[in-house]
Amino acid sequence: MAYLPQSEDDIQRMLEAVGVAAVDDLFSHIPPEVRFGGRLNLPASLSEAALQQHMESLAARNTGTDRSVSFLGGGCYDHFIPAVVDFVASRSEFYTSYTPYQPEVSQGNLQALFEYQTLITQLFGMDASNAGLYDGATATAEAVLMAIAAQSGKRKVLIPESLHPEYRQVLRTYTANVDVTISTLATPRGRLEPETVAKQLDAKTACIVIQQPNFFGCVEPVDALIRAAHEAGALAVVVADPISMGVLKRPGDLGADLVAAEGQSLGIPQQWGGPFLGILACREPFLRRMPGRIAGQTTDRNGRRCWVLTLQTREQHIRREKATSNICTNQHLMAVRASVYLALVGPHGLRRVAHLCLNKARYAAKAWTDGTGLRLAFDAPFFKEFVLRAESETEAARLQERALEAGFFAGTALGQWYPELQDAILLAVTEQRNREQIDALAHCFACGRLRSPAPQHAAR
């Protein structure tokens, strides 16, 4: 038993006040056929000390990116998290509060959301942002649903293979019972080609989704792609990497209609994939189709500036089945983390981290293809991730296995999503990696190649 502050005496007095003899009497109206007569078959309760030991022993059986050198990416990255981010997010007043239903006692959360929305519009060059969604994949699905809802009669959505495979899967799940045709665009050269895309865009196309940089790490010709979409009367949904905004043009400046993004890179720990932050921003005409919470500025009765949740007639608690989405929460604490991160690093810090990623990834790509038998899969420019191909599928798996033994997470095998890329590995290099680590993995790759083939183990 824990966290129950009533004494025996309290309980007796409360029961008397209610007018029953025993606590069980409060449940006596529940019909016996649905009462659970037994005792839940759960493990015995643990004291705080025993729980801590138990959790530590479970955690010890994981080897995280703090104990191995991680070159893993694909939508989740080992970026540096300043101490200030953890500190602010651990403030009780943020993390034990809830939805700002009472704005008078929630100004901290509301102002933080208004600041978050502003920071997101600044980051991506968009007109408006909501207060956050679950993750990058669901934000992408919601953006596509917005694009469809905004244009009657257009039910075709173009999705490139260079969009994160899991985002594509989520989009398919979300639209399983919706009248939409999803056409997949092949990207055999690692990115979209505007001329080929232009042929696929037609009057029925609601939108095209472009990930920038894309799942393979390649930089898409997003300017030409957005132009092609607009020429065909379709909307452009850009799935952007927030960190890349330190060096790449903002999607808003290139004409993107909707931006979806995974906010994990902005001060959110990897946590095996969640909780993360879905970012969704739009141009002004789409504002009232936006799902989720939005904070707006107003004044109180004394004329003081303050903030409230606004445009709530879009939302489920008011509109029920006519709402723009069923989403209720906004991953608020993750949005606060992103705000603190952006406020702390500022424009120059963001540019710095982007340059570090870019240069280290470039250096790593060179080091890892020098005498290792590995080669770059695509000749397109890349930002912080890239795809390497080995001489065979077996060789790729063996190199990853060897690297793991040497203490490296050497990327993600792509064969699980791309049958034609069975011999390929996606690797990411963030500002957290140093030259010594990159060189050591290069050495590991080079030595691995010389050795006779070891017995096969599936890496995943």
Add this chain to the structure above:
Amino acid sequence: MKNRYATQLLFELSKPGTAEEIFPDCDVPEDPPESFLPKELLAPEPPPLPELSEPEVIRHFINLSQRNMSVDTHFYPLGSCTMKYNPKRNDRAANLPGFVNLHPYQPAATVQGLLECLHTLEGMLAEIAGMDAVTLQPAAGAQGELTALLMAAAYFRDRREHRTNVLIPDAAHGTNPASAAMAGFHAVEVRSDPRGMVDLEDLAAKLDARTAVFMITNPNTLGLFDVNIRRVADMVHAAGGLVYLDGANMNAVLGIVRPGDCGADMMHFNPHKTFSGPHGGGGPGAGPVAVKRHLADFLPVPRILARQGGFALDYDRPKSIGRMRSFYGNIGVLLRAYAYIRTQGAEGLRLVSERAVLNANYLLQRVRHILPVPHGPRCMHEFVASAMKWKAARNVSAMDVAKRLLDYGFHAPTVYFPLIVRDALMVEPTETETKETLDSFAEALFRITEEPEELLHEAPHTTPISRPDEVRAARNPILKWTPNTDSA
């Protein structure tokens, strides 16, 4: 306590040239981006973010935090939200480096401790639900609803049955009909009877061959246990439909009623409520879904498999609805739920519900003479009072009462929900509050009855701001700061 750090925005506090140097020098040869990337895609300037020193950032956000009420600082009887104490041991456990620093694409062999923990959590939730299989993937309760409804759609497709309707009681949360619409169903409302239960006649009239799912929240949003649940489930099953239980109110019945035993085919949990994960100001939560055996094939991928030699992720589920989100789920929230259930054990969970129901009934007893509770005199973990009489007699609204409670140092109850009670005030004290706190809340309500109307209409009086003009916010939306934003 007022100072400019709280009332000014980050952008107004910004001072160029003051941001911290956080990142290291480059230890590989450094070239300008134009040597790597196409010039037409390069930004001439970084985004126009604010620039602040670390002390300024901290002072700003800590001052902001102090403009919130929270569970750790105040009684927060926000009905339907289960604002119980969030144990600190759970945070410490979930923040262990061996959990926080895991990448979702690490080899399964390197995350065996986590997989065991999650697999055990699935089993514990299945036991509490009285069901057979669980997915931890959904990111929130609303996404859990959507997951289950998409599964129902796939289930009927698999059986070659064309069913279009989801029946939902009028007392339900707005997420229920919104989820039904998102899953491609038509939402059909079912009335509540005068006692607050599902109206069986209306249900019978609306059940037919088009019915895919009946969604029921039990205990319902009036804080009542629908005693007809078994009969309702039988009626839905007889019409060929599935029963979905919205587990929002599981805090009332842990170890006392199992939805699976009531005939529910599927349900979601809200671990951030029932299992004490913090609410984070509005997420992250999680929305694990438990189902009976006949629906297990449709659960999202991946599933966690326990097999000889360790745990693995299984993607080979041909009937699965697919993925609901990237990666696996809101792990940080799920670890806290695991730690909570391991702390409580079977006895502890039952006591949690007993005390939650005792606290709510005691508070109901203390306030019903002040504010009538139309569906009283008993309740489960929460109750819905009505300010209708105050409104008629003194023109004092539920909102006035809620606002005045803030001045007494209490977060307000949920107001104007559920929609079927006029001038509703929905009160959920939770089990982690003392009798003294409940007494002082009741006393505050009593004192409010004696206060002049004008004082109540103008409440709150002691909070950082007075009532905001919400109409103005919606009519003239200002959704971001710009250099000309009014800083009044």
